[in-house]
Amino acid sequence: MEQFTLEIIQDSLIAAGDEMFKTLERTSMSPIIYESLDYAVGITTNKGELLAQGNGITAFLAALDSVVSSTLEKFNGKNSLQEGDIVIANTPYAGGGTHLSDVSIIYPVFYKEELIAFTVNKAHWTELGGTFPGSVSTVATEIYQEGMHFPFIKIRSKGELNQAVIDMIKVNVRLPDSTLGDLYAGIAAAEVGAKRVITIIEKYGLETYKKASVSFLDYGERMSLEALKTIPNGVYEGVSAIEDNGFGEGPFPIKAKITISDFEFIVDFNGSHPQVKGAVNLSFNGLVTGCRSIFKAITTPQMDANGGAFRPVKVLCNPGTIVSAESPAAVSIYYETMISAMDLIWKILAPLIPDKLPAGHFRSVCATFISGIHPDTNQFYIQAEPLAGGWGASNSHDGNRGQLSCGSGESYNIPVEIREMRYGIQVEQYAFHNEGGGYGEFQGGNGQYVDYKILSDGAYLTAAFLGAETKTWGMNEGIDGSYNYFKIIRKNGGEERHSLGTNIYLDKGDIVRCATATGGGYGNPKDRSKEQVLLDIKNGYITKEQADIAYLSF
């Protein structure tokens, strides 16, 4: 009967993860947390093995366990963690690292004076100081420009909050209420999780709890190995590139060699370009997260995340490349490079497993950061958000429209009605576009336009839309999709097209048009039925003129 008890303990841990997730969502102050759900929460063993994880986005799969490992490396021996301690960290180059904006709260859980678990969360705080609002820049050249750095320090020591650090935060960030609100929300979430872990241990006993942890990790590994058997063994290679570093330089090649057996999934990124000037560098830990996401997508997408499931994954890359950057490389838009790395693995593997991976999607977060003064309240605002775009078609269906990228997940757009109250912006349109591409037996999903009209002088835009020079890729004779880019339409009529841009000055009446790409098509366009093409025209997903050219049978 014990096996059922172990399973129930596992499910209870997952339920505790869900509860931490909700707590952070509902109490945070950053729209990027409460709408974009750009955060993850989790529970690990006392050694940092991941037992349960609640995800808003796919991007933190290697973040929680490794941030605990790095915490344990720093706090050991005489300097070990005490009951009531809470550690805060955002170092990009160590465990858990992505960029400074993602701050981890690490909460050691004690039971009868024994360290038995960690509850941990990592969330994107909208403001951490640095050169530019939102702590993100496409022209940063060193990490010192990207905001405050918490190198694994105790924000709480034996139950006592470190007021000195809180005072430092208060004067170093542009939105102190929001930033500190996020800190308290993170602590509250970790605390809730810790309480639940203790309740579980009190109910079932520490020994049984420990047994359940071991059995759960082994279970995760078994599930992954079962799924791995269904993927053809072999060695597969590919090359892609990071188009631009924000200084007009590039492209910078990234290379991947993937070795798949029934027991291992090895991704080797050696041979990728050295780290670059600019903020598009990805730390090794970020690369591991990207690799784990793709691995999960093709093995156990529906299973709750679990450290054991990643035992077959090995990521190789020597330090110092654009996908394994070291201090003091700037990394604030690491996510674009991480998604490019994911897209590369995806493109290499899709032909092997077309039922799991469709043609290429718009593969960029297309994040925009607009800051300025609200015309009615005179308050400083920063609007930070990811955008939706087109997904690739697959061998069984047309591409999805209006979805965030693979780096997001259970993340939400910001409603126009909420946005217009909070920020000095009016949305002029939120609609699918007809920039063409993505033709195939199955049609790629349309990209979209979002037009922001600026309502007060002196606003600034920072944005990174990789994919301005390369179209989304079609598959199996499907046609490539279109481009990501953004455009400033000045009120005097001038227009500027961009891929990356930092602190672009905007006046009242200027319009920022964000265009996200249409996804790649799947299969030969001549195999698409005439009725379907006619219906697409009727719906305006493609124009008559596009159909005439793209669909020869038409």
Add this chain to the structure above:
Amino acid sequence: MRVATDIGGTFTDLVCLEFDKISGKPIGVRVSKTDTTPSNFEEGLLNAIAKSNLNLNEVDFFAHGTTVVINALTERKGAKTALITTKGFRDVLEIARCNRPDLFNFNFVKQPPFVPRFLRFEIEERMDYKGEIVTELNTDNLEAIVQICKEEKVAAIAICFLHAYKNPEHELTLLQKIKNLLPEIEVIASHEVTREWREYERTSTTVLSSYVLPIAKNYLNKLEEKLKHNGLKNTPYIMQSNGGITTINDVKANPISMVESGPASGVFGAIALGKVINKKNLIVLDIGGTTAKCALVENGQVKITTNYKIDHSRTKAGYPIQTPVIDIVEIGNGGGSIAWIDAGGKMHVGPKSAGAMPGPAAYGRGGKNLTTTDANIILGRIHPNYFLGGELKPDYASIEIASEPLCQSLNATKEDVAKGIIRIANANMTNALKLISVNKGYDPRDFSMVVIGGGGGMHGADLARELQISELIIPPHAGVFSAFGMLMSDLRRDLIRTNVITLIDESKSSIQNIFADMQNDAIDKYKTDGFQENLIKFTFYADLRYAGQEHYVKVELPNFSKNTPLDEIINNFHEAHKKQYSFSLETKVELVNFHLVAEIEVDKPDFPKLKISGKSVEEAIFAFQDVDFDDLGKHNTPFYNRDFLEPEMLIKGPAVIAENATTTLVTPIQQLTVDIYGNLIITML
């Protein structure tokens, strides 16, 4: 005579309360269950009336709940619907919120919108967030839109303009114009359905309400006519998702308000029961065949939310419906939930259910999977004579066959597998019960648990033990409790309006004005239905948050008036936030949504009391059988017939109480008493 009828997915339930003509005291309850007739719902209803020999002439009060709306939605059987939006925003409905709950599945398929793109139209107009006009309404292209709607044989049109929750002027003008141009088509504008912000959620709600309007209206018309034809004097009342009833005309204008009426009435029945027996803090658990639903009642009140979604799951984003629905957590665990083993060798129970056809293996209708019900039979917890209301005997051979593969892969006996199924099912339900209690800062020990539905009595005892709930109540007719709840419901309207205001002294008068405006709105609506203003009871709520947060906490404003100090409201919010999230802040507090409840109390009957004839409790025993209570051991256990139980009887566990629609388990460490209303009350020994 008072009658309530509830059309559910499988059965149509009828509950009838009869009164003594002289004393006016209730003298008895008649209950009947007939099959639901999906092609023609009102037929099933008339069958139920016929089956219980009801004379509609004698019925003073008739309440009705129906799944006609949720069915039309889940089976996509609604009307061909068009949508008109602000220029530039017709794709909001399809873009939705861009989220992907199935986040690691890169080959997911997004759920399609209810209105195809060629029927989504745009009209030039624009309000800003303050409700001020930025661009005047320009209906130059309306005729072209109307033309396409005619050609495409559109049956309903939804209108949703940006910021119409704040200022519906443009929607009102367009609505009138379309009604003039297309009198035969149903039209709904968003502000008639919801006055909350978030354009996608409001558009979706308006579209779905339009989508079900023709079918719902048609159904309600036929129902009204047939009931009248059969002798009903008064017009029937309709059950809504907010736990109140309303008039048939009110529902016809906004049928989406019926979407979750069944579960709502079950919870309100429990609240009514609680009032009678003086229990105001309740956890209500309803276990059916496919799902279990639970809700928390604090001080006789259940929370109302507008975050409801259909077709929503851990892998599907679903479709939001911003209508007041009582706050229920639903999980895929019921009597028919199937036990299965995944690739890693782990056993799961549900969410897939064997349903009514083929049903659990024990039904002998070809069900090849072992279900929760089968596990209960294996453990001896259900008496063969009382299985499925005594209509058939459990098919033990089928159970044997269905358990075989599980036994093999788990290398366990049939009994151990059965215990495992029950433990997992109970753990799933415990997690759901924690979601509504512990996770929201409530201690289950402060609550009584009312279990209803076919499976409530079977699992309630274990769940109460697990959560240390001191008292478990199984009311009479627990199997048809939703219908029973309708007899106990009041007329109720929930008005909710988004209007973000910082709680400072200067905003006090705006707050009063908005509430006053909403009160007038409610008074007007009730007057249209023929009710006087002085009958209305108002309750005030506010959705509050710290400035900078997005989500909010609902706080009641007791006895709200112009003299209510803001400090009191703010302090209540700090406490509520602390209770739910364990911290409070010194930041400014914002009011996001105004929520006004306008109720008119319906003259409700007393609960009928049971007579005491002085029979001994032993007379109710009809069998002894070995029952496996898992960790509490296997015991030769007496089985009692509930019909023979009387008030003041005391039964020590282990015991099983059998009745037609359900079975109640009393573990060896619990005892059971019967109260004057026939409720079974289980407490720890």
